[in-house]
Amino acid sequence: MLQLGISRPRQFALIGLAGALVVSLAACAESDRGDGGGGEGGTFVFGAAGAPSNFDPFFASDGETFRVTRQMFEGLVGIKPGTAELEPELATAWEPSPDGKTWTFTLQEGVNFHDGTPFNADAVCKNFERMFNQTGAGATAALSYYWIENFGGFSDGANPSLYKSCTAENPTTVVLELTRFTARFPTMLSQDSFAMQSPQAMDEFGADDVTAQGDSFVFSEYARSHPTGTGPFTFGSYDEANGTIELQRNDNYWGEKAKLDRLIFRVIEDETARKQALEAGDIDGYDLPGPADWDSLQQDGFNLMIRDPFNILYLGITQRNNPALQNLKVRQALAYAIDRQSLVNAIMPENSEVAKEFYPSSVDGYADDVQEYPHDPERARQLLDEAGFPDLTVELWWPTQVTRPYMPNPQAIFGAIQEDLEQAGITVTPVSKPWAGGYLDQVEVADAQLFMLGWTGDYNSPANFIGTFFGTTENQFWTSGSPWGQELADALVDADSTVDAAQRETKYQEINRKLMAEYLPAIPLSHSPPAIVVASDVEGLVPSPLTKEEFATVSMSSSD
Amino acid sequence: MLRYAIRRVLQLALVVLVLSVLIFAWLRALPGGPVSALLGDRGTAEMRAELTEALGLNDPIFVQYFAFLGRAITGDFGTSTGVSPGKPALELFLERFPATIELGVAAILIALAAAIPLGYLAARRRGGWLDNAGIVVSMLGMSIPIFFLAFLLKYLLSIELGWLPTGGRQSAGIDATRITGFFVLDGLLTREWDAALDALKHLLLPAFALSSIPFAVIFRITRAAVIDVLDEDYVRTARSKGLTRRIIRDRHILRNAMLPVVTTVGLQTGALLSGAVLTETVFAWQGIGQALAIGFERKDFPVLQVVIIAAAMAYVLVNLVVDLSYAVIDPRIRAMQKVG
Numbered sequence: 001m002l003q004l005g006i007s008r009p010r011q012f013a014l015i016g017l018a019g020a021l022v023v024s025l026a027a028c029a030e031s032d033r034g035d036g037g038g039g040e041g042g043t044f045v046f047g048a049a050g051a052p053s054n055f056d057p058f059f060a061s062d063g064e065t066f067r068v069t070r071q072m073f074e075g076l077v078g079i080k081p082g083t084a085e086l087e088p089e090l091a092t093a094w095e096p097s098p099d100g101k102t103w104t105f106t107l108q109e110g111v112n113f114h115d116g117t118p119f120n121a122d123a124v125c126k127n128f129e130r131m132f133n134q135t136g137a138g139a140t141a142a143l144s145y146y147w148i149e150n151f152g153g154f155s156d157g158a159n160p161s162l163y164k165s166c167t168a169e170n171p172t173t174v175v176l177e178l179t180r181f182t183a184r185f186p187t188m189l190s191q192d193s194f195a196m197q198s199p200q201a202m203d204e205f206g207a208d209d210v211t212a213q214g215d216s217f218v219f220s221e222y223a224r225s226h227p228t229g230t231g232p233f234t235f236g237s238y239d240e241a242n243g244t245i246e247l248q249r250n251d252n253y254w255g256e257k258a259k260l261d262r263l264i265f266r267v268i269e270d271e272t273a274r275k276q277a278l279e280a281g282d283i284d285g286y287d288l289p290g291p292a293d294w295d296s297l298q299q300d301g302f303n304l305m306i307r308d309p310f311n312i313l314y315l316g317i318t319q320r321n322n323p324a325l326q327n328l329k330v331r332q333a334l335a336y337a338i339d340r341q342s343l344v345n346a347i348m349p350e351n352s353e354v355a356k357e358f359y360p361s362s363v364d365g366y367a368d369d370v371q372e373y374p375h376d377p378e379r380a381r382q383l384l385d386e387a388g389f390p391d392l393t394v395e396l397w398w399p400t401q402v403t404r405p406y407m408p409n410p411q412a413i414f415g416a417i418q419e420d421l422e423q424a425g426i427t428v429t430p431v432s433k434p435w436a437g438g439y440l441d442q443v444e445v446a447d448a449q450l451f452m453l454g455w456t457g458d459y460n461s462p463a464n465f466i467g468t469f470f471g472t473t474e475n476q477f478w479t480s481g482s483p484w485g486q487e488l489a490d491a492l493v494d495a496d497s498t499v500d501a502a503q504r505e506t507k508y509q510e511i512n513r514k515l516m517a518e519y520l521p522a523i524p525l526s527h528s529p530p531a532i533v534v535a536s537d538v539e540g541l542v543p544s545p546l547t548k549e550e551f552a553t554v555s556m557s558s559s560d
Numbered sequence: 561m562l563r564y565a566i567r568r569v570l571q572l573a574l575v576v577l578v579l580s581v582l583i584f585a586w587l588r589a590l591p592g593g594p595v596s597a598l599l600g601d602r603g604t605a606e607m608r609a610e611l612t613e614a615l616g617l618n619d620p621i622f623v624q625y626f627a628f629l630g631r632a633i634t635g636d637f638g639t640s641t642g643v644s645p646g647k648p649a650l651e652l653f654l655e656r657f658p659a660t661i662e663l664g665v666a667a668i669l670i671a672l673a674a675a676i677p678l679g680y681l682a683a684r685r686r687g688g689w690l691d692n693a694g695i696v697v698s699m700l701g702m703s704i705p706i707f708f709l710a711f712l713l714k715y716l717l718s719i720e721l722g723w724l725p726t727g728g729r730q731s732a733g734i735d736a737t738r739i740t741g742f743f744v745l746d747g748l749l750t751r752e753w754d755a756a757l758d759a760l761k762h763l764l765l766p767a768f769a770l771s772s773i774p775f776a777v778i779f780r781i782t783r784a785a786v787i788d789v790l791d792e793d794y795v796r797t798a799r800s801k802g803l804t805r806r807i808i809r810d811r812h813i814l815r816n817a818m819l820p821v822v823t824t825v826g827l828q829t830g831a832l833l834s835g836a837v838l839t840e841t842v843f844a845w846q847g848i849g850q851a852l853a854i855g856f857e858r859k860d861f862p863v864l865q866v867v868i869i870a871a872a873m874a875y876v877l878v879n880l881v882v883d884l885s886y887a888v889i890d891p892r893i894r895a896m897q898k899v900g
Contacts (some may be wrong), residue, residue: 043732043733045732045733050854051643051644051645053645053646054645054646061599061600061602062600137614140610140611140614141599141603141607141610141611142595142598142599142611142614145599145602145603145607148607149602212614212615216594216615216638216639216640216641216645216646216649216861216862217639217641217645217646218639218646218648219645219646223646224646239738240644240647240655240846241655241656241658241659241729241738241741241743241846242728242729242730242732242743242846243728243729243844243846244728244732244733246732246733262733264732264733266728266732266844267844267846268727268728268844269841269844269850269853269854270841270842270844272711272842273726273727273841273842273843273844276714276715276718276719276726276727277725277726277727277728277844279719279726280714280718280719280722280725280726281722282718282725282726282727282728282731282732283732401857404601433591433592434591434592435592435596436592436593436596436597436857436858436859437590437591437592437596437859438591438592438596439592439596440592440596440599440600440601440603441591441592441593441595441596441608444603444604444605444608445605445608446605453601454601455601472604474604474605474606475604475605476605
């Protein structure tokens with residue numbers, strides 16, 4: 001034995017001391033395990049790509065948080081599984097006034113929150129008033145993103161708000177008044193942030209106690225450990241030291257009860273590690289497997305489900321920083337130069353489609369007869385000559401350290417676009433920046449020239465795509481500098497405010513035609529389907545084009 | 561000795577202060593920032609501007625630094641914006657530190673348990689098969705990237721053989737009691753044997769992967785040190801005095817050869833943290849190495865500040881302990897300190 005100048009009696013003393021310490025620690029330590037609560041429905045372990053930001057859906061805007069909260073919370077309206085279509089959830093019916101500003105919702109009866117608080121019209125109004133009355137940190141886009149994006153301002157009146165009031169007419173009838181009509185209502189209420197939460201739990205655990213502290217935020221006790229909804233699962237625990245979130249079946253659920261006993265989310269940030277965890281049986285499924293792994297996962301017997309595409313990848317054009325880009329013919333030349341079909345065939349995942357316009361054909365207002373730009377480098381050269389820019393030089397920005405469902409391999413996409421542009425005689429200056437390390441910052445304030453970006457739709461509405469991109473003139477494309485920028489923004493507002501559905505459809509189709517023929521503020525590239533993969537013994541998972549899967553229908557055949 | 565220790569602790573305070581300035585300025589000089597990380601591709605220019613203002617990121621950097629320092633003195637290091645949003649950065653560090661310590665200690669124990677006996681035997685049988693094999697293995701340990709080793713280990717032992725889990729610290733849903741944050745120890749203390757065994761199984765692969773570099777370094781240092789000591793006069797004298805092999809080995813060879821080894825272990829502790837960034841990421845180990853990796857990706861300034869400063873403190877402290885342990889191992893240093 002190695003001796004470190006400690007005499008033998010001292011060694012014994014030290015060993016004795018260490019032993020005593022362990023024994024006394026063991027005496028203090030006590031297992032606080034419950035009885036385990038085992039059942040027959042089984043446990044489903046899902047590999048999450050990141051930790052949830054908190055458990056209060058109102059203060060969240062990221063997919064990993066919503067994936068968890070969606071299992072515990074429900075909104076007035078929901079999305080029919082496997083589609084992007086609206087369906088009743090906590091409201092069984094809704095009726096607008098003729099001007100579309102007053103909406104009467106009939107509520108589901110016999111529903112309670114997980115803490116026993118009844119769900120009724122009062123609870124609905126308390127939820128909306130809570131959202132509307134946010135101040136300080138709670139009213140910043142980092143926390144109330146979806147409210148700001150959909151309703152605009154808060155009760156302080158600093159910015160106009162879509163929300164006007166909420167009245168509980170009787171326990172099962174609630175009236176929401178808006179300041180104007182928008183075609184996005186009530187579909188926008190299907191977004192996770194507008195889920196109904198227990199007013200009592202929110203009061204008890206200070207749900208609105210969010211503060212900006214230094215250069216970060218502090219969430220409430222409610223958001224961290226007491227989320228209380230009406231959904232098929234209840235919150236169990238968040239073991240941060242082990243990166244696991246556990247939900248349990250809500251046995252008092254008002255609808256069809258979940259089949260699983262427990263639903264566990266295990267945070268595994270690294271994609272390869274998620275795949276290996278699935279292969280080893282440590283988890284039962286994960287989202288967004290890399291397209292390069294699709295074949296091998298299927299060959300290994302896993303159930304890979306490819307969703308319908310509900311996103312858009314576009315080549316953005318910021319007109320401010322290169323005068324040539326202000327010329328429509330130059331922008332059209334760029335569109336002709338890019339071989340989008342080859343891009344989709346060679347780089348994008350299976351079942352991807354070339355994008356003819358800025359949203360998929362399943363969204364309202366899609367026009368079949370927009371101007372198309374088939375690959376034609378000669379036509380591109382000709383247009384550049386006509387525009388007076390035969391030797392065009394452009395910066396092409398692409399992001400590093402990121403993959404998005406609409407952009408699974410940024411570097412390969414960049415390479416393909418660069419090659420196509422150069423074949424059309426365009427000189428490309430590549431600019432690459434880390435996604436959160438300057439790329440988004442600069443692209444969003446219109447510092448780029450050509451850039452790769454995209455969007456995943458939240459719900460079926462053209463306003464959620466082109467309304468978001470071009471609905472104001474202060475945007476990535478710098479449409480404020482275009483003679484048509486305001487006209488486009490006004491047309492989008494007008495279409496969104498049109499109460500008659502048929503008229504609205506016509507208006508959106510017209511906007512799409514103009515977008516592709518006369519404006520071309522960016523070049524739509526592709527719609528690519530994200531996949532989700534589960535083990536072969538997982539049954540009942542319905543993939544959602546909106547990536548909003550609900551796990552209440554899932555069961556494990558191995559637990560039978 | 562006490563004066564020496566106090567002087568070193570004061571040096572530590574100075575190191576931390578200077579480091580805090582450097583880290584603070586460096587993080588903010590990097591392109592991008594928490595606003596992009598928080599809003600992602602959904603934030604408009606207007607939302608970005610508003611959030612930048614709300615987070616005080618428009619203030620001059622020295623104003624931001626003194627605000628940070630003022631809060632830090634009261635123990636408030638801000639809350640995480642990316643790793644675990646809303647969680648106090650110091651709390652996050654304290655919660656994750658045991659995970660990294662558990663992993664690091666296991667890795668060092670594996671490295672020591674293998675490297676010292678092998679190094680000693682290799683030196684005693686210089687040129688033999690054990691020596692050659694040891695050198696080859698240590699070269700492999702130095703040269704194989706941790707992520708590749710991790711991939712191989714996981715593929716073989718987890719996916720193909722199914723013996724060990726691929727990652728994490730404990731199986732999901734095991735419902736273990738937490739006391740110290742060291743999961744294996746917690747399982748033993750609470751007599752939740754299944755939880756302890758489960759945590760140990762989770763610990764083995766990442767600890768083995770992380771031990772590869774310290775093993776290689778310690779093996780080589782031990783071998784070289786033992787070779788040097790074997791040629792010393794006092795070893796020859798001890799032999800000629802007729803002392804037993806065991807006493808010669810323990811008191812004269814190993815004890816003298818241990819000085820450079822202890823120094824190396826101290827230095828390897830710092831290297832372990834950089835190794836932990838990779839190992840923890842690959843094995844989904846919820847430690848501070850993983851927090852650093854995610855923190856950089858998401859520009860989580862409060863977490864990065866706390867983790868880097870605290871890790872530097874831990875590194876300096878470990879080396880202080882190493883320096884003090886010289887005195888325990890080597891009576892000459894003890895004597896010099898008494899004289900000084």
